[in-house]
Amino acid sequence: MTLENTRQTQAQMKITNRMIIRATHCLRPAFTGALVGLVAMSALAADMAKPAVVKPAIAPQADQWLRRMSDYLAQAQFFSVNAEVWQDVQLASGQRVQAGRTIDLQVRRPNRFHAAVHSTRRNRDLYYDGKSITLLNRVQNFYGSISAPASLDEALDAASERFGMALPLEDLIVSDPYKSAMAKVTAGIHLGPVTVLGVPCEHLAFSLGLVDWQIWIEQGARPVPRKIVITYKDEEGTPEYTAILSNWDFQTKLPDFLFAFEPPTGSTKISVAEIKSKNEAHKNGVK
């Protein structure tokens, strides 16, 4: 190889290098743009991979009124209330009728509860003293007890999920009624002022999709519920449950003996069946 050949080769290499540097210089912004685009697309792809979450459509006034009621009930250390309940029943003949009952409820937070449920042929009491829940059938003089967790919320859950029984008006008893009620709500609207048995109230309506519920909350300084309606759209005949609430009392103290069960004379203790729930099966649409 001659010296001249070497010089020519070096000169060609310099030209080639210069072309590569120039090309790189020119393309760098394009690469940068593409890189930015790729990063943005990655972020979008990650966003799209998440399930679409539908935020409940809750009217602000409905939310505010429910929060007011919830806060009022949650801060009350004790209260008593009466309820008249009317419930749709579809007979095997297809005819729809209503059945009624009354509930006298006493609650003392954080762990006392008593309800007396009366109807024409039934008369029963439920006691919760922070340690156990006791059922009393006054007509046949039977009673039965189950051990229960130490808080009202946990006791309500255990009663429902392990023993298949919902304690009366439990949505008003829990420590945070707003959080409990709104957990599954998909929509809520405020329907304005309405009078319930002469008491000015605010009418709210919420939906869980297959179950709708309405509540009428007293206007003024004592925002307590005066009426509750639950409509079960996923049951034959879309039956409704209606509770009219009265005699709210936040003044009269509720002593221990109200919540302590004493077996009546001649009563017989019977067992309480534990029943497995099939919550998950239902949620998954399994019959």
Add this chain to the structure above:
Amino acid sequence: MKSTKISSVRNVGIGLLALLAILPLVYGQRPQPSGRSGPASRDALAPRSEPARAPEQRSPAMVDRSNHGNIRHVDTHVVQRSAEVPHRFEQHQQILVHHDVEVDIQRPQFWHSFDFGARRHSLREGCFPLWVSGLPYYYDDGIYYQQAGDDYQEVYPPVGAIVQALPDGAIAIDVGNLTYYYAGGAFYVQQNGGFIIAAAPMGVTVPELPPGAVQISVNGGVAYQFNGIYYQPMFVNGVTQYMTFTP
């Protein structure tokens, strides 16, 4: 230098334009939560005059809640539930009515008047004869009779009796893969287009005792007996029901 800057800006712009061109294609494939085809995300968040529809809607008559009246446990459904069988003349033959355990409604049935040993001079129209184990009986909507002189005497439902229709107010009880129909102290199972009285399954709960069940004491506890079948009271779903058992 100036031309280089212009060129760089142009190239970045080309990259972003290409990205913007892709975006609508990508978004077009994204499922709309409410089934709308347009840009509905803002609408979905805003309060509306009507409640939003649930993401999925199931047909009715699928739910067997033990209780009504609460939101907290609206999805709690218990396994052990009985259902009233539709009236035999009713059109809605597919409906099994699950009554809320709290509901207090009197549903009188003819067989509620059963009185073991009671005699009648005549039977109602529609009553029909049948043979069980070689013995003649008469049947009328859940009540069985045998001839006693010139009278008809009410007797316990005989195991093996076959009837064409269930007594009104019969309750369906699933035991494994078999469905029993309970009415008037008898447990029927479907057989060849009719219903046959079977031996009582043990460990099943029924919502009410047969009329005329006698209270007895078993191992110091309260129980009831009817036609050789023993029932133990217990709270099920928070109300008193009765479980069949062998003492």
